[in-house]
Structures are given as C-alpha cells and as structure tokens.
Amino acid sequence: MxxxxxxxxxxxxxxxxxxxxxxGPANVPAYQGQARVMGPSWSLGDRTPxxxxxxxxxxxxxxxxxxxxxxxxTVSVEARYPYTASEFLRLARIGCVLDLxxxxxxxxxxxxxxxxxxxxxxFEGADFSNWAASELGALEQGQDANVTETPDFNALDxxxxxxLVTTEIGGxxxxxxxxxxxxxxxxxxxxxxxxxxxCQTVFGLxxxxxxxxxxxxxxxxxANGGATMDDNNITSLLAAEDPSALACVGT
Numbered sequence: 001m002x003x004x005x006x007x008x009x010x011x012x013x014x015x016x017x018x019x020x021x022x023x024g025p026a027n028v029p030a031y032q033g034q035a036r037v038m039g040p041s042w043s044l045g046d047r048t049p050x051x052x053x054x055x056x057x058x059x060x061x062x063x064x065x066x067x068x069x070x071x072x073x074t075v076s077v078e079a080r081y082p083y084t085a086s087e088f089l090r091l092a093r094i095g096c097v098l099d100l101x102x103x104x105x106x107x108x109x110x111x112x113x114x115x116x117x118x119x120x121x122x123f124e125g126a127d128f129s130n131w132a133a134s135e136l137g138a139l140e141q142g143q144d145a146n147v148t149e150t151p152d153f154n155a156l157d158x159x160x161x162x163x164l165v166t167t168e169i170g171g172x173x174x175x176x177x178x179x180x181x182x183x184x185x186x187x188x189x190x191x192x193x194x195x196x197x198x199c200q201t202v203f204g205l206x207x208x209x210x211x212x213x214x215x216x217x218x219x220x221x222x223a224n225g226g227a228t229m230d231d232n233n234i235t236s237l238l239a240a241e242d243p244s245a246l247a248c249v250g251t
Contacts, residue, residue, distance in 0.1 A: 009119075011036075015110040016077065019099040020091065022125065029101070029113045030087070035079035037102050038150075040121070042158060043071035073158035075100065075123055081133055081147040088151045092128040100126050100153065118163070125156030170229035173220050176206040184248035200225045205246040208237070217243050 016032040045068035051060040077100075079088060091098060100123040108116035130152040138144050185201040188194065202222045209215035217234040234243065
C-alpha cells in the first residue's frame, strides 16, 4: 500500500507580509522577500496546584489548580540589513501596531497575497519589543559576513487562516431562501455543560413559500455544527409575511 506524502510545512516554503496599520481594505500588505520568521512562542499560563492534607501524615493531595495569566504571542523576524533605509527600523520608530502574516504554500506564487498560499499564520496587533542587528564591522577578512537585523514582536493574538471548502448541509430541511444565520454558542470545556468549540448551536431563518401548497417561514437549527439539522415552523407570522433577521436572546 502506497504511503501518502507528508504535508508538514518546510521552512523554505514560507514568506512574510507586513501590514502597516493592521489588516484592512485601506492598508496595502508589504511583501518582505528578504526576511524570514523565526520560531514563534506563546505562554498560555502555568497552573498552580491547590493541595489539601491527604489520608497519610505528611501527604497532600491535589484537589484543584489555578490557571495563570495568559501571555502574548511573541515572534522574531530576521532580515537582510540593506544599504537603503531599513523598513523594519522605520516601522519601529513610528511605533504603531501592525499585522504580520506568514504565508505557507507549495505550488503558488509567494508574492500573491490573496491566493499564493495554503495556510497563513497571522499575528494580529503586533508591536515592536526590541530591534537588534548583527555585527556591523570587521577587523579582519575572516570576519566578513552578511549583516542582518532582528526585530522582535509581541502580538495581541495569533491564529491560523486556511482556505474554505464549502459543502451543503441541511438539504432536506432548507427549501426556501435563508435570510439570516446566527451562531448562538460559546466555548465550553465540559466542566460547566456540554463541551463545545463555540460553533455547534446554529440557527437559520428561511422565508415562506406563497405557492400551493404554501409553506410557512421556518427556523432551521442544529446542535452539532450541522452534522444533523431540524426545523420548526414560525407560527407567529401570517402566510404572506416573511422574516428579515435573527438574533440570539438569553440562553
């Protein structure tokens, strides 16, 4: 049986974009072709155990744990230090936050911001914490080397972006136009209810059908992220009335 090829990311298949002023329709991404991203790090907070005396003298049992404060994601960039003005030093002197995006791909054009990637690692709201450069001079021929600059960043958030693959769900329940969708869910780890990733409870709102036989407007919903769907008629609307919006209220 043939083995599938590994899909792990290689360091030579990544490129860096910076977005001055953060990502938005008015801000143009800058391709940093002479820079590489070093290993990111994110301290998620250590746990401190809560102990109480055990059943043996001198022994203590762990009964709970207190989660420490979550830190900010950090990352460093290494770039060729140019004879022209340094873009990273200019941004550091301005002192405004920016977005960093590490684009990862295999067969695309890495300069293509919109389509030249398979996955993106985004650092949102990144701020300079340090700027450094390698040795700028040489005292003998053996010390001749390329000069690099290394800006360090901390970001407000770090997350991945992957391309969407669309599939149809609720085909047997959805027979009319859906006018609104609401995800009425939040992340639950299981200690306070049914575990959820925050995307399990979904509601859709459909129009009525004025043909023969007429179909009322419906609430179409799922409690498992669309794996199974159900629907309920909206009985408070007249036959000729259509709903227009949907909102989550309470639990």
